[in-house]
Each structure stands twice: as C-alpha cells, then as structure tokens.
Amino acid sequence: MDRVLNIISPKRGSGTDGHSKVDPNLQTTGTESVPVEGSGSERVDRDHDTQKEDIPFNLGSFSIDEYRPLKVVIIGAGFSGITAGIRFRQYIPNIQMTIYEKNEDVGGTWWSNRYPGLACDIPSHCYQLTFEAKTDWSAFYAPGPEILSYMRSVVSKYKLHQHLHLQHELVYARWDSPTSQWHIRLKRPSPNSETGFEEIEDKADFLFSGMGGLSRWSWPDIKGLDKYKGVLYHSAQWDVMEGQSWQDTVKDWGEKTVGVIGVGSSGIQIVPALQSRVKHLYNYVRGKTWLSPPFASDKMSELLKGDPGSENYIFTDEDKQRFQDPETYKAFRHDLEDSLNSVHSSTLRGSEMQNAAKKAFKENMIKRLEKKPWIADHLIPEFGVACRRLTPGPGYLEALCSDNVDFVPTHIKRITTDGIELIDGTTHALDILICATGYDTTYQYPFPIIGLNNTHLSTKWSPHPQTYLSVCVDEFPNFFFALGPNSGVGSGSLLALIERQVEFAVEVVGKMGRERLGSVVVKREAVEDYDEYIEHYFPTSVYSERCRSWYKMGKEEGRVVGLWPGSCLHAIRALQHPRWEDFDYTRIDKTRNRLYWLGDGSTWNEKTMTGDRAWYLGDGHVDYPPVPGD
Structure with missing residues (x-):
C-alpha cells in the first residue's frame, strides 16, 4: 500500500520503489463534505478538556478510505511547482489543484534568466528529476535553454497545463480560521483594465509555495546607477525575443566596450561568454571566490x-x-551523484578534505591564471572552499587572461553618465554595463502573507527567517514550501532535496484527507528547536566564515539562511519520516471525537462491491521478512 495513501501504512517504500500510483481501491471521486468546526483554531490535543456530552456524535457517512475533498494551490512553476503538481495529483485522491505562475511560461529561474553563458553549475545528469531521466544532454554543464526545454517536456508529459495558469502573480494571501482556508489574490493581464492588469481572488485548503529564493532580483546599491546613459542590463533581466538566443542579442557588440560587475556564478558565466564577442571587457570584482577544477570521476x-x-x-x-x-x-x-554526495566533509572547518580542497583549488587557479598571475592575489580567498557558492566556471579564468579583458579589483566609487569611476579616480567609458549582482535572498516577499493572529510572514521572518525543517513555519497553517529558507545544498543534488520537500507536503495533505483535518500547523517550540540546531551547526562549517555570500543574505557575517544545516543526504533522511507530534491540528467536523475519520465502518470497495477486496495480498503490499542465515 502506498506510503501516503495507506490507512494502515507499512514501512516506507515496503515492497516498491516508494512511488507507486494511487491505489485503485481507494475512493477518489466522492464529494461528501462536513460542517466547519467553530473558529478552526482549537487544537485537537486539547479536545479532552471539552465536555463531549454537549456535542452529539454522528457516525460518518463515508468509508474510511474515502478522502475528503481538498483544494491545493501551488505558487510557481519552476522545478518545485512542477514536481508538486505531479506528486499531489499522483498521491492525493479527491484533489482539486491549481498552479499559478507569474511568468509567461514555466521554468522559474530558468525561464527568467537568459544571460550570456547561462548554464548548469553541477553535472547535468544530476540536475534532473529522479523519476524523469534525460540521457541526451549536449554538455556536462548543460546550457540554460536546454534545461528549460527539459522542464517544458516534463510539464507536457505529465499534462500539467490543464492545471496551470500563467501570468498570474500572487499579491496577497491570508489564512481564514473560520473556513480553514487560504484566501489569495492574484494579478493578471487584462486588456480591459486601465492599468493593463486586474486582480482575481481564489481560495485554497492548502497553499504550497514553490517561489524559491532566487526569483527576486534587485539593482546594486551603487551611486549614480540611475544616471547612466548607456545600455544597462541586469543578469536576471536579459531580454531575449521568442525564438532567439542570447547570442542574437550580442551579435552587434563586436566594437563595444562592456563592463561586468560581479564575480558570482552569473558574472563567472557571462565574462567568458562575451570575451570573444566584444572589443573590450572590464570585470569589476569586489570580493574573492574559489573556482573548482572540472568535475571528473x-x-x-x-x-x-x-x-x-x-x-x-x-x-x-x-x-x-x-x-x-x-x-x-x-x-x-x-x-x-555518489561522487557529489561524498564531499560533504569538505564543507567542515579544518577537515582533511577541506584542507586538501583549498590546496588543489589554489594550484588549479594559479595554473589557469599563469598569463596574468597577479590576478590570483586578488581573486584567491583565504576563507574556506564553499564559503561562497562554488562554481566550476568553465573558461572564466582563461577569459581574464585574454588581451581584451581587464580584471578590476579596485572598488567602484560611482557610476557616471558614460561609465564607471573607481575610488582611485580612474574612469572607464562603457557602451554597455551589465550588473551580475545577484538576488534579494532575505526571503522578504513583496506582498503580504498573513497567518494566525494577524501575523505577517515578513515580520515573522525578521531579522532572519525561522522555519521547521525548512518546509513550514508556525502560525501559518496549511502552508508549506520548497526551496524556502535553509533549503540550498552545499554539495549534492538540489533536485533530490526539492523532491523530498514536496513529498513531505504531500504527506501532510494525505493526512488531512484521510483524517478529515481542517488545519495542520507546526508548533512554535519545534521551530525554536530547529532554529537552535541551525545556530549550533553552522559554526562547525566553512559557511560561517567571513565571506560575502547570498547564503548569508548578501552579508559577510551573520545568519546562514540559504543552506540546509547538513549534507544533502542528511536533509533527505530528515524529511523521510514526518514527526506528526511536532504539529497541532484542527478537525473539519463538528464532533469532538478524534476518530470521526473511521467513517461508517466500511471501505469503499466493500460498500460499492468494486475493485479488489484482497488488495493486501497484492504486489507491494506483502512485506516478506528475510530468513535469518546460519
């Protein structure tokens, strides 16, 4: 029996790969509903305090495996939203599902980012869903358009378009306790509106966010940026016409002088992509960073x-x-993936693998910079490998050594109408200025999300976000997310973690449907305990060393909010078995009997005399114990 749908669950994945289809013996089309219980704020673990004789018990008219109807709204159609759309529909009977995406197409950050050189920074075969293999990647680090094409193919194969609403941007979300629902507002284009947009409303029993942490970019805080008269780009806002590529946008740049601000993953990819296509290029670098040798096994x-x-x-x-x-x-x-998952100890301070990595990376960078060895003094860090996001940067160091590229470590004083002035008074005239300066990674969303007690998520997550296992937060019932705070990985496959975060949310919705729950919300003390763990873990790692990183909300020091506190495999194990005791619940029915979900004493197949009434003997249900050897 499936781990989400089974009423009497065997051990996780028993007899199967853990991803079997919805059991045909479960009723999935019922529309029975039950009255709403009071304000929806009373916790079931306190029900024993209520005088039960004041509330008559009514036997349910439904079968035990007849799930209550639930409406799930998914925000975002990047990898998280796509995976959620597939898994919720696969595992949850009686579900109504809608996916809202603010952009014109699916893909999330892989749709929004179209800058020159955009590519995967881990091996392409590890940057795909576990259940949907692509074997014909063109390169070891596949280009962005190829990744976007893969995502589109997954959406098409699993027929998610019927649930998908593009150009629908979430602008408001509020939890309503009396109805145990999220009330949301979305902005979408409207030719009949004076502003060109209109707002619509929707409701959801369960709200799943796949918005991610790298979806809200911002201009750098540099004096004079608004005065610049040349062509200005941000790496996250590179306009490419439909049917074209970034190469088409730079085809006339052969006589242009270009400035690129930044040495993050975007800047490291942009510089080598443009080096041979422009007259001259300046790369303005404020900090230092490690570049890893090419991956091999x-x-x-x-x-x-x-x-x-x-x-x-x-x-x-x-x-x-x-x-x-x-x-x-x-x-x-x-x-x-075995190799990727074998380097976690390199992220620990003072470890043998960390020391070996620093030595190997330094030697590799010096060798690649032998034409301009002075650059190494300004680029190779003292902090540990991986303190900043690590990237292989194919071709970057070689591009810096080209005659038409200047590496500029001197800080910028201001941006002028025609270029850049450095703090030493040097000026550079630029035809084109590219800001590869990253994203807003504070998790302060530009719209209100309001939970219990009129609590705003922006307030809750100030000065830094706190969560429970990086998937939910107290005072926000029925609200779960993937790629939220502390969801990145320093090593390993990010998509493997996304899948487990989605599966955790699916298990919660499965419990709501089986047990006819109105709300599920994590306890405050559980959030505080996870927060305490985070505070004690990161000082053992290189991530807490002094380096400017989006892992720390763009700061050199402080709270690490971008990464899981442990390895990728550690995260997968942590999310494998939900600790239901860490949550509070309300029921959707009026009765105070916590076992109301037992229904009328039957299963659907018995009541309707349909399906298999000996399913427990089928493949995947019988758990054969091993016979002890001698």
Whole structure:
C-alpha cells in the first residue's frame, strides 16, 4: 500500500520503489463534505478538556478510505511547482489543484534568466528529476535553454497545463480560521483594465509555495546607477525575443566596450561568454571566490570519449548513443551523484578534505591564471572552499587572461553618465554595463502573507527567517514550501532535496484527507528547536566564515539562511519520516471525537462491491521478512 495513501501504512517504500500510483481501491471521486468546526483554531490535543456530552456524535457517512475533498494551490512553476503538481495529483485522491505562475511560461529561474553563458553549475545528469531521466544532454554543464526545454517536456508529459495558469502573480494571501482556508489574490493581464492588469481572488485548503529564493532580483546599491546613459542590463533581466538566443542579442557588440560587475556564478558565466564577442571587457570584482577544477570521476573516464575533466565536456554522439542503454545510463548517473554526495566533509572547518580542497583549488587557479598571475592575489580567498557558492566556471579564468579583458579589483566609487569611476579616480567609458549582482535572498516577499493572529510572514521572518525543517513555519497553517529558507545544498543534488520537500507536503495533505483535518500547523517550540540546531551547526562549517555570500543574505557575517544545516543526504533522511507530534491540528467536523475519520465502518470497495477486496495480498503490499542465515 502506498506510503501516503495507506490507512494502515507499512514501512516506507515496503515492497516498491516508494512511488507507486494511487491505489485503485481507494475512493477518489466522492464529494461528501462536513460542517466547519467553530473558529478552526482549537487544537485537537486539547479536545479532552471539552465536555463531549454537549456535542452529539454522528457516525460518518463515508468509508474510511474515502478522502475528503481538498483544494491545493501551488505558487510557481519552476522545478518545485512542477514536481508538486505531479506528486499531489499522483498521491492525493479527491484533489482539486491549481498552479499559478507569474511568468509567461514555466521554468522559474530558468525561464527568467537568459544571460550570456547561462548554464548548469553541477553535472547535468544530476540536475534532473529522479523519476524523469534525460540521457541526451549536449554538455556536462548543460546550457540554460536546454534545461528549460527539459522542464517544458516534463510539464507536457505529465499534462500539467490543464492545471496551470500563467501570468498570474500572487499579491496577497491570508489564512481564514473560520473556513480553514487560504484566501489569495492574484494579478493578471487584462486588456480591459486601465492599468493593463486586474486582480482575481481564489481560495485554497492548502497553499504550497514553490517561489524559491532566487526569483527576486534587485539593482546594486551603487551611486549614480540611475544616471547612466548607456545600455544597462541586469543578469536576471536579459531580454531575449521568442525564438532567439542570447547570442542574437550580442551579435552587434563586436566594437563595444562592456563592463561586468560581479564575480558570482552569473558574472563567472557571462565574462567568458562575451570575451570573444566584444572589443573590450572590464570585470569589476569586489570580493574573492574559489573556482573548482572540472568535475571528473572514474565512471566518467570509463564511459566518455576524450577528457571528461576538460572544460564543460561536450558529449559526443557516441556518448549519447551509449547512454540510451538504461543500465549504462543508470550506472553513470549513480556514480556522479555518489561522487557529489561524498564531499560533504569538505564543507567542515579544518577537515582533511577541506584542507586538501583549498590546496588543489589554489594550484588549479594559479595554473589557469599563469598569463596574468597577479590576478590570483586578488581573486584567491583565504576563507574556506564553499564559503561562497562554488562554481566550476568553465573558461572564466582563461577569459581574464585574454588581451581584451581587464580584471578590476579596485572598488567602484560611482557610476557616471558614460561609465564607471573607481575610488582611485580612474574612469572607464562603457557602451554597455551589465550588473551580475545577484538576488534579494532575505526571503522578504513583496506582498503580504498573513497567518494566525494577524501575523505577517515578513515580520515573522525578521531579522532572519525561522522555519521547521525548512518546509513550514508556525502560525501559518496549511502552508508549506520548497526551496524556502535553509533549503540550498552545499554539495549534492538540489533536485533530490526539492523532491523530498514536496513529498513531505504531500504527506501532510494525505493526512488531512484521510483524517478529515481542517488545519495542520507546526508548533512554535519545534521551530525554536530547529532554529537552535541551525545556530549550533553552522559554526562547525566553512559557511560561517567571513565571506560575502547570498547564503548569508548578501552579508559577510551573520545568519546562514540559504543552506540546509547538513549534507544533502542528511536533509533527505530528515524529511523521510514526518514527526506528526511536532504539529497541532484542527478537525473539519463538528464532533469532538478524534476518530470521526473511521467513517461508517466500511471501505469503499466493500460498500460499492468494486475493485479488489484482497488488495493486501497484492504486489507491494506483502512485506516478506528475510530468513535469518546460519
């Protein structure tokens, strides 16, 4: 029986891969509803204080496996929203689901970002869903448009468009206790409105956020930016016409002088992409950063032609053909992710692997900068490897050594009408200025999300966000998220973590449907305990060292809000088995009997004489114990 849908659950994944389809023996079309209980704020663990004789008990008219109807609204159609759309529909009977996306298409950050050189910064075969394999990536670090194409194919295959509403931006969300629902408002284009937009309202029994932490970009705080008269770009706002690529937007830049501000992952990708396409390029760098050597493993060397450790290894036709063999592909991907999941100790302060990484990375960077060795003094950090987001940066250091590129470590004083003035008085005239300066990673959303007791999430998450296992927050019932605070990974597959965060939310909704709950909200003390764990974990890691990073909301020191407090595998294990005792609940029915969900004493198949009435003997349901050996 499925781990989400089974009323009497066996151990997780028993007899299956843990991703079986909705059990056909469960009733999934019922529309029975029950009255709302009072204000919706009373907790079931206090029901024993109520005089039960004052409230008559009514036997439910539903079967035990007849889930109550639930409406789920998903915000965002990036990887988190797409995965949620697939899993909620797969596992939750009697569900009504809507996905709202503010952009014109799916893809999230991979739709919004179109800057030159945009590519994956971990091996492409590890940056895909576990259940939807793509074997024909063009490169080891696949370009952004290819990743977006993959996401579109997943949406199409799983027919999510019927649930999807594009160009619908969330602008307001409020929890309503009397109805145990979220009341939301969304902005969408309207040709009949004077402003070009209109607002609509919707309601949800459960609100799932897939907005992510890298979706709200902002201009850098540099004096004079608004006075600049040249062409101005932000890496997160690169206009590319439909059917074109970033190469089309820069085809006439051959005689242009370009400035790129930043040495984060975007700047590191933009510089080599533009170096051969412009007359001259200045890269303005305020801080230092590590660049990792190209990724390689034994399995790669066995399977791939050429040198798999070379810059952005391009898969040959022979490689792609070999990957069509399921076992070959499976072994290759498994080896990659096994390798990615074997470097966690390198993120721990003073560890042998961290010290070895610093030595190897430094030697690699110095070698690649041998034409301009002075750059190493300004670029190679003293802080630990991975304190800032680590990127392989194919071609970046080589581009800095080109004759038409100037690496500028001197700080910017101001931006003028025609270029940049440095603090030493030097000026550079620029035709084009590109700000590769990142995102707002404070998790302060530009619209109100209001929970119990009129609590605003922006207030709740000030001066820094606090959550429970990075998936929910107290005082906000029926509100769960993926890629929220402390959801990034320093090593390993981010998508593997996203899938587990989604599955955690699916389990919560499954419990609501089975047990006819009105609300599920994490206890404050559970949030405080997780917060205490975070505060004690990160000082053991390199992430708390002095370096400016989006992991710390763009600061050099302070609270780490961008990363999970542990390894990727640690996160997966932590989310594997929900601790239901860490939550408070309300029921949707009037009766005070906590076992009202037992219904009328029957299962749906018995009542309707349909389906399999011996399903517990079927594949995936019988748990065969191992026979002890000698």
